[in-house]
Amino acid sequence: MAFHMALAEAKTKIDESINSGKMLIVIGECFVQYQGRAGSKLPKGKRMLLVKGDKSFAIHQNTKLRPINYMMNASASVVLDSEKKALVISALKRKPKEKIDIFFYNIDFVESFEIEGEKELRLFGSERELSDLLMQDLSVLEKGLVALKKEQILRKGIIDIMAEDKDKNLVVIEVKRRRADLNSIRQLHSYMHQVASLKGRKTRGIICAPSIGKPSMELLEKYGLEYCKLDYEIHNPRAEIKGLEKKQSTLFGLEKK
Amino acid sequence: MAFHMALAEAKTKIDESINSGKMLIVIGECFVQYQGRAGSKLPKGKRMLLVKGDKSFAIHQNTKLRPINYMMNASASVVLDSEKKALVISALKRKPKEKIDIFFYNIDFVESFEIEGEKELRLFGSERELSDLLMQDLSVLEKGLVALKKEQILRKGIIDIMAEDKDKNLVVIEVKRRRADLNSIRQLHSYMHQVASLKGRKTRGIICAPSIGKPSMELLEKYGLEYCKLDYEIHNPRAEIKGLEKKQSTLFGLEKK
DNA sequence: GCGATCAGCGGCACG
């Protein structure tokens, strides 16, 4: 019957496409279940399945950027279930053990597209880039500040920039490309304490970010850390540091003279 | 000429589709540039553009789950640039101000698909669910432990579960659905200290997770926190707590008798 | 709207 034929035809196309490493698009009414790190069921509805050359599976609804169900680097099997009158596409993965089953009850569209190897995205304005820029001249942060090491690995975490100020105090610097949040502060606090107890030297902590929220600022002050407003601009080939506004922590307000 | 005609035809289809809220798929050779929170350029190559009903734009290559370029909730404009012989699709957003330009030099495929409103995914095994399960009977964690409040909001953070032990000590509990990492420990540490200094009472901190890494365990011990191995299983409608293995922090090894 | 956290986070880089 025509109904089954469509699914059988689709199966052939899908098998071929997945095998070839092409980009595959399937659109139709489906039910999806997943079991693995978590579990989920997605009620029957029309969706798009996108299978890429690297065996990543993504089921998209008509909203949101991210797929509603997915699996990457999986091995696939396509089976025509004549009982359920469905074409079942399963993606399996171990480590962690996960499985996703897609039951297509009817298929509106199947096509695969030849797409050459991926090109590299040239991105600018990443934290890495800002960090590198800062490293080149830490004196914009504070006179006499000199960089010791980038990406200093601690036993429990990684410091963005390790430096030393003019008074030979150690300075732990954490760079954020966006508004500093509680997490940033907790990171810096943890790093600073590790360094202080490890080196037995007076140690300061500075967070560099374009802005910082009020609760984060309060936590920062409570921990005796410092904040430096870091303004930057992103243009064509790379980002550029625009301005730096030192704003020492008020240290519980003791500094008001 | 035929070349332009194809792009012109595509423009019509794309305009209509974006206006209608359908799911739109465009495949062709394109160059992409983005400027906003960061900036990027993607060299010419064949890709898929996916535009959803909620005006989310995603440019996919043939690898990876996530799009190489994207923008959500944008306003779009489609322009035929006869100078550059390209169809330019631009997505614009304010707050934050962002722009993405997609230059299609030729188009292999354009189609839009009617897809009804999204259905809800029923997910089980989330942290929220595990937390709720624990709340129902904290005694599995420790005899005499009683829950005080769920999602207790602090000035600087949110506590998963606030409880009290048999000795009337406050107990801050942080639940993780996967292996506890440094971040989890730093969170719990921060919460515990806030509670202790706020209430002026002896306060304990317990992290519940299926596993914990070695560095995280060390940090946990350094902070005087405790770890509880939380085993759970996910089956059909919901997750279920399988077992709990208490594993008190060794507190610098002082407990070895 | 901002704030905080989770996510089946994914992806990357380094040990």
Place this chain on the structure above:
DNA sequence: CGTGCCGTTGATCGC
């Protein structure tokens, strides 16, 4: 491999 952390994080929920 695991560990740590960034991400144009996105997505959710509460204030």
